[in-house]
Amino acid sequence: MTLEQLSANKCFEGEQRVYRHRSDTLKCDMTFGVFLPPAALEGKPCPVLFFLSGLTCTHENFIQKSGFQQHAARHNLIVVNPDTSPRGVEIAGQDDAYDFGSGAGFYVDAKEEPWSKHYKMYSYVTQELVDVVNANLPVVPGKRGIFGHSMGGHGALICALKNPGLYQSVSAFAPIANPTECPWGKKAFAGYLGSNPDDWALWDATHLVSQYESTPQELFIDQGAADNFLAGKQLLPENLLAAADGNDHIQTIFKQREGYDHSYFYIATFVAEHIAYHAALLTASA
Amino acid sequence: MTLEQLSANKCFEGEQRVYRHRSDTLKCDMTFGVFLPPAALEGKPCPVLFFLSGLTCTHENFIQKSGFQQHAARHNLIVVNPDTSPRGVEIAGQDDAYDFGSGAGFYVDAKEEPWSKHYKMYSYVTQELVDVVNANLPVVPGKRGIFGHSMGGHGALICALKNPGLYQSVSAFAPIANPTECPWGKKAFAGYLGSNPDDWALWDATHLVSQYESTPQELFIDQGAADNFLAGKQLLPENLLAAADGNDHIQTIFKQREGYDHSYFYIATFVAEHIAYHAALLTASA
Numbered sequence: 001m002t003l004e005q006l007s008a009n010k011c012f013e014g015e016q017r018v019y020r021h022r023s024d025t026l027k028c029d030m031t032f033g034v035f036l037p038p039a040a041l042e043g044k045p046c047p048v049l050f051f052l053s054g055l056t057c058t059h060e061n062f063i064q065k066s067g068f069q070q071h072a073a074r075h076n077l078i079v080v081n082p083d084t085s086p087r088g089v090e091i092a093g094q095d096d097a098y099d100f101g102s103g104a105g106f107y108v109d110a111k112e113e114p115w116s117k118h119y120k121m122y123s124y125v126t127q128e129l130v131d132v133v134n135a136n137l138p139v140v141p142g143k144r145g146i147f148g149h150s151m152g153g154h155g156a157l158i159c160a161l162k163n164p165g166l167y168q169s170v171s172a173f174a175p176i177a178n179p180t181e182c183p184w185g186k187k188a189f190a191g192y193l194g195s196n197p198d199d200w201a202l203w204d205a206t207h208l209v210s211q212y213e214s215t216p217q218e219l220f221i222d223q224g225a226a227d228n229f230l231a232g233k234q235l236l237p238e239n240l241l242a243a244a245d246g247n248d249h250i251q252t253i254f255k256q257r258e259g260y261d262h263s264y265f266y267i268a269t270f271v272a273e274h275i276a277y278h279a280a281l282l283t284a285s286a
Numbered sequence: 287m288t289l290e291q292l293s294a295n296k297c298f299e300g301e302q303r304v305y306r307h308r309s310d311t312l313k314c315d316m317t318f319g320v321f322l323p324p325a326a327l328e329g330k331p332c333p334v335l336f337f338l339s340g341l342t343c344t345h346e347n348f349i350q351k352s353g354f355q356q357h358a359a360r361h362n363l364i365v366v367n368p369d370t371s372p373r374g375v376e377i378a379g380q381d382d383a384y385d386f387g388s389g390a391g392f393y394v395d396a397k398e399e400p401w402s403k404h405y406k407m408y409s410y411v412t413q414e415l416v417d418v419v420n421a422n423l424p425v426v427p428g429k430r431g432i433f434g435h436s437m438g439g440h441g442a443l444i445c446a447l448k449n450p451g452l453y454q455s456v457s458a459f460a461p462i463a464n465p466t467e468c469p470w471g472k473k474a475f476a477g478y479l480g481s482n483p484d485d486w487a488l489w490d491a492t493h494l495v496s497q498y499e500s501t502p503q504e505l506f507i508d509q510g511a512a513d514n515f516l517a518g519k520q521l522l523p524e525n526l527l528a529a530a531d532g533n534d535h536i537q538t539i540f541k542q543r544e545g546y547d548h549s550y551f552y553i554a555t556f557v558a559e560h561i562a563y564h565a566a567l568l569t570a571s572a
Contacts, residue, residue, distance in 0.1 A: 010512070011551035067353035067554065226296070265297035268353065 003136055006031065012073040013038045016063060021132060025124045027117065028089050032082040032129070033059045035069050039076040040138050047143035047282035048133055049169075049275070051081040052125065052152030052159075055184070056103045059083050062149075065264035068271045075279035077145075080133055082125060084152065086118040099184050100191055106179070107155030108203045110192035119192055122203075126159050126166065145169035145278040149267055150229070151176055151184070157205035157219065157240075164214035169281035171220035171274050173267050174227055177240035178206035184234050206236070209250050210243040218251040219244070220277055222270055224260030289422055292317065298359040299324045302349060311406050311414045312372040318415070319345045321358050321365040326424050330362075333429035333568035334419055335455075335561070337367040338411065338438030338445075341470070342389045345369050348435075351550035357558045361565035363431075366419055368411060370438065372404040385470050386477050392465070393441030394489045396478035405478055408489075412445050412452065431455035431564040435553055436515070437462055437470070443491035443505065443526075450500035455567035457506035457560050459553050460513055463526035464492035470520050492522070495536050496529040504537040505530070506563055508556055510546030 006018040014037045023030045040046045049072070051062050062068065062081050072079045085105035091114050094101035105121035133139060146167045148156035153175025160170040179185020180200045193199045201207040209219075223230060223237050230237075237254070244250040255273075260266040292304040300323040309316045326332045335358070337348050348354065348367045358365045371391035377400050380387035391407035419425060432453045434442035439461025446456040465471020466486045479485045487493040495505075509516060509523050516523075523540070530536040541559075546552040 009547055009549050009551040010545040010555075012555050016551055064351050064550070067356070069551070069554070070353070259296040261295055263295050264350070265295040265302055265355070268355070269296075269298050 003132070011035070011069045014069060014073045015041060016069060018059065018063075023124060023128060025120050025128045026086040028086045030083055030087065030124070031059050032080060033063045034137065035072050035079040036137070037073045037076045037078065040078050043138055044076075045138045045140045046076050046078045047145065047279075048078040048080060048137065048139045049145040049147065049278050049282070050125065050129070050156075051079060052107060052146070052148030052155040053081065053084050054148070054150030054152050055084070056098050057084050057152075058103070061264065065268065066271050067268045068275060071272045071275040075275055075283070077275065077279055077282065078137055078139060080129065082129055085121065089118045091115065091118065100188055104151065104188065106151055106188045106192065107158060108189070108192055111199065112192060112194045115192050121155070122159065125155065126163055130166075143168060143282045145282050147171040147173070147274055147278065148175070149173040150262065154179060154205055158203060158208060160217065160219075161205060161208040161212055164217065169278040170217065171222065171277060173222045173270070173274070174224060174229070174235055174262055175205065175221065175237065175240075176235055177221070178204060178236040180204045180207065181239065182234045182236055206240045206243045209240055209247060212247055212249050214249065216249050216251065218253065220253040220255075220274070222255050222257070222274070224257050224262060224266045226259050227262040227266075229262050289418070297321070298356045300355060300359045301327060302355060304345065304349075307418060309410060309414060311410045312404050314372045314375050314404060316369055316373065316410070317345050318366060318368040319349045320423065321355050322423070323359045323362045323364065325362040326364050329424055331424045331426045332362050332364045333431065333565075334364040334366060334423065334425045335431040335433065335564050335568070336411065336415070336442075337365060338393060338432070338434030338441040339367065339370050340434070340436030340438050341370070342384050343370050343438075344389070347550065351554065352557050353554045354557045354561060357561035361561055361569070363561065363565055363568065364423055364425060366415070366423075368415055371407065375404045377401065377404065386474055390437065390474065392437055392474045392478065393444060394475070394478055397485065398478060398480045401478050407441070408445065411441065412449055416452075429454060429568045431568050433457040433459070433560055433564065434461070435459040436548065440465060440491055444489060444494060446503065446505075447491060447494040447498055450503065455564040456503065457508065457563060459508045459556070459560070460510060460515070460521055460548055461491065461507065461523065461526075462521055463507070464490060464522040466490045466493065467525065468520045468522055492526045492529045495526055495533060498533055498535050500535065502535050502537065504539065506539040506541075506560070508541050508543070508560065510543045510548060510552045512545050513548040513552075515548050
C-alpha cells in the first residue's frame with residue numbers, strides 16, 4: 001500500500017496534499033486529497049473528516065473551490081476527499097454521459113457487468129480508503145466524520161447509515177436524498193445494480209433511514225432553496241425528512257438557505273458551519 | 287455600453303456575478319467578475335476593489351479559488367476582476383505560449399504591431415473598466431482600490447503608480463516587481479513595446495517607484511518565501527523595495543510568508559488580510 005504524493009501546498013498554516021495509490025478494490029490508480037491541519041503537521045493525532053464530491057467532479061473541485069481549509073485548520077481536522085469514480089479503466093460507454101460512468105460512481109458497489117469489475121466506490125470509501133488513512137495519517141482512532149455534496153451528499157448518508165458507528169458525524173449539502181425516485185438515481189441504479197428494486201433500496205438513503213434500527217444517528221442536511229435540481233425533483237430531501245420523522249433512531253437537522261443554488265459558491269458559504277458541526281462531535285470526549 | 291450578465295450566484299449573502307461587454311479600448315468582447323456585497327445588493331454605495339490576475343488566468347480563477355467573497359462581504363466592498371488579455375481576436379502567434387499573447391496581456395498598452403490594435407489592457411483597466419463600473423454599479427465616488435497576483439500584482443502597481451490619486455489603496459501578491467530585469471518581463475515587453483529600453487521603463491514598477499514624485503503612496507507587497515518563481519528570479523521584489531527605500535514619496539509594507547508558494551492556496555490564506563487592508567483605507571473618512 002504505497003502512497004505517491006503528487007503535490008503539497010502550504011495553506012492556512014496547514015498543508016493541502018494530493019496523493020495517488022493503487023486501489024485493490026477498484027483495480028485502478030486513484031487520486032485523493034488530504035488536508036493536514038497545523039497540529040497534524042506536528043504529528044499530533046487529529047480526527048478525520050471525509051468529503052465525497054458530486055457528479056463530474058474529481059478530487060480537485062472541493063480542494064480548489066470550497067475554501068474548507070481555513071476551517072479545518074482552525075478546528076484541527078484532517079480532511080480526505082476521494083475521486084468520484086474509478087479512473088483509467090476501460091469500460092465501453094463510461095465517458096458517454098456526465099451522470100453515469102466516469103465521474104459518477106454514486107458511491108455504490110455495482111452488481112451489473114461490465115461495471116462490477118471496477119465500480120465499487122462504496123467499498124473503496126468505507127473500507128480501503130479508511131484503512132489507507134489509518135495506516136498513513138496521524139488520525140485519532142474512532143473519530144471519523146463524513147460529508148459530501150449532491151451525489152456525494154447521498155454517498156455520505158449511505159456510507160454512514162450502512163455502517164453504524166463507523167462515522168461519528170454526518171452531513172450533506174444538497175444530497176440526492178432519494179435516488180430510487182429521481183431521474184439521476186434511476187439511471188445510475190439501473191446501470192450499476194440492474195432491474196431488481198430490492199437491490200436499489202439497499203443503496204437509497206431514504207429507504208435506509210426508514211429501516212434504520214441501530215445506534216441513534218443524527219443527520220445534518222443542508223439545502224439551497226434556489227437550487228435548480230431541487231426544483232427539478234432530483235434531490236427530494238422532503239422524502240428523507242419524512243422517513244426520518246417516522247424513525248426514532250434518526251434525528252435530523254435541516255437547514256434551507258434562501259437564494260442559494262447548487263454551486264460551490266453555496267458550499268463555500270456554509271462549509272464553515274458544517275466543519276464546526278463535525279468538529280464539535282469529533283472532538284467531544286468519548 | 288451594454289453589460290450582459292452571464293451568471294449570478296448567491297455567495298456569503300452577497301452575489302458573485304459575471305458580465306460580458308464590448309470593449310471599445312480592446313476592440314473585442316470581454317468578460318469580468320463582479321462581487322456585490324450585501325450592502326450593494328440593497329443599493330447602498332460601496333467602495334470598489336479591482337483584482338488583476340496572473341499569467342494564464344481568466345476572470346474565473348480568482349472568483350473560484352481565492353475565497354475572497356467572504357471577506358468582501360464582511361467589509362462591504364465591491365470586487366471587480368477582469369480577464370488578463372483581449373479575447374476572441376485574431377493575431378498570429380497569440381496562443382503559442384503561456385507567457386505572451388492570450389492570457390498574458392501584462393496590463394500594458396502595446397506599441398508594436400500586430401499587438402497594438404487590441405492589447406491595451408492598461409487603458410482598459412484604468413479607464414474603460416473604471417467608467418463601466420462607475421456607470422453600472424453602486425460605487426462610492428473616489429473610493430477605489432487595486433490589487434493583483436504575479437503579472438497582475440505588477441499590473442496593480444503600475445496602474446496605481448502611473449495614476450496618482452486614482453486608487454486609494456494598492457497591494458500585490460507575489461508581483462513581477464521588476465519586469466525589465468526578468469525573463470517573463472523581457473519577453474513580454476520586447477513583444478508588446480519593441481526594443482527601446484526607454485519605452486520599457488515606463489511600464490516597470492521598480493522604475494516607476496524610483497521616479498515617483500507625486501502624492502505619497504503606500505504599497506503593500508506580499509511574497510511567499512517558498513515561491514519557485516521568486517527563487518527563479520522572475521519576481522525580484524528586492525529591487526522594488528530598494529527603489530522605494532530611496533524615495534520618500536513611497537512607503538512599503540512587505541510581508542514574507544514562510545513556506546508559501548505562488549499558488550492560489552497562498553492567495554486564499556492571505557486574501558483576508560489584503561481585503562482588510564483595502565477596507566481600512568477605502569472606508570476611512572476622507
